[in-house]
Amino acid sequence: MGNEPVSVAFKLYCLTVMTLVAATYTVALRYTRTVSSDLYFSTTAVCITEVIKLFLSLGMLAKETGSLSRLKTAVVEHVFRSPVELLKLSVPSLVYAVQNNMAFVALSNLDAAVYQVTYQLKIPCTALCTVLMLNRSLSRLQWFSVFMLCGGVTLVQWNPAQSTKVQVQQNPFLGFIAIAVAVLCSGFAGVYFEKVLKSSDTSLWVRNIQMYLSGIVVTLVGVFVSDGAQVLEKGFFYGYTSWVCFVILLASVGGLYTSVVVKYTDNIMKGFSAAAAIVLSTVSSVTLFGLQITATFATGALLVCISIYLYGLPKQDTTKLAKGDADKESRSKLITV
Template identity: 40%
Template structure:
């Protein structure tokens, strides 16, 4: 497949994953059905488990070439994982911090989409560009160009306009099924955690030679532990009463799969997409989320102020990638 075609395939994958995850998660958290609704903490644990299994298969795939030389088997795969994870405890323990933050972030996204419509969430969540840039400057010593600093100012202005109270605020409260303030706080904390964990993870990747799949296995193991702790601390009574997988259906498993596999897919294809295509992907995702949220989910009432803010956020996304210096780590975003 040519590099040009791969770029557009990457664009399609980015748009599909970003849009479908937000919309299905929002729909699953607002859908009224019989019986208890699935636990967000349980869904996070399921996603981490699926991610670990997927990364193990990818590690196996990376070593398949050995089949034709020394012979590769499940025992060989176990030796690779043991050597890279168990026999390097200090390298593995470094992943505990970003893993715990990612687990918190994944739970916050469920809280945010339980209280915000998909369009508002998509635009506001772009503040992770700001937090990632600031952590890149402070932790990695990167220097931002004039266009990037300008884009961050435009980004903040755009998000402020999206959150600006309007005459339709009361109508919006009737359409949505939660507190907009709670949703906004969840998104802001998620943006901060995403920025810090992404830069921290990038720093670790640059300091070691382990593959990104092995690193994601390490993240997933810690994420599984932290996630289970969250399940039994916050939802222990409900788990004992209705079970770990209460309220699960086909839609729930779709959300779990998109959350588990989405970041890995993006990590695999992002090298083919330049900053302009990333901007297109973000812009198309915002537009699609807005249209579907309004016409299908019917939980969003657009205003001129919202559209102005969304346009500013989209413009800031393009402007930030203009110089191509620092890249936002999307391997777990």
């Protein structure tokens, strides 16, 4: 009983931070991609994010091991002497790099609120990957919520909300394609990483270090393949402002926090967080970007929030109900006898 208040407080803390990071990151990234004439290179931002996440993970591993000597031993053993594990973690690194770059493309062409709602398509994608890759099953209610989610996203995209303060030309179709790619990447990489994480007793922070090291290499290649000539001409940090640095910091903390959430929280909590982030992004977009909310957008966003809640409901509730009915039936038979 004594630990219960601490547990609840920690979960509330996780919920609050996760929601604020998700909503703020989306709105801030949207702002940096639509108000500046000297547009920074998204590939370099993704690369720097991986570097920051690596250093943050090293710090957390140092705290976990308790000394610098143990940290050095852990890094040498699990990184330099484990090329197979590094190669294994390079798969989600590559996929996450694509996902992060697609987020920049999407938010350059879609409003933050539209992006936030449509991005929830990652739920059915993750569900499908979970069934196929981890051999898990979903309840009827979860499948129902998946179809409800798709319906809600369709409404949002059918007659999208419009911004009146955006100064750059946008391509909503390109934005939606970018979100579709990001959703597929998110579903596959998330389930793949979970499978690797739970297939051994290796520390979460060690796995993160392995993934981020691969991520730095992958994203550096991406910088010079996509923007190599322009980066050499204008510089790696061209177009960077304090807002861009803020976005990179949010992406780093958010990415690291996702790993913690996978380990310490549950689906209901993540569902409420996603729904709250949608609401916050919408309210912020009305204020910052002059977003004009349509009836179909509002209806679609509501359906998305409800579907997230339904998807997160624990499956054991139905089994408990069935067990309770069976117990009642058994007691009634005893009484009859």
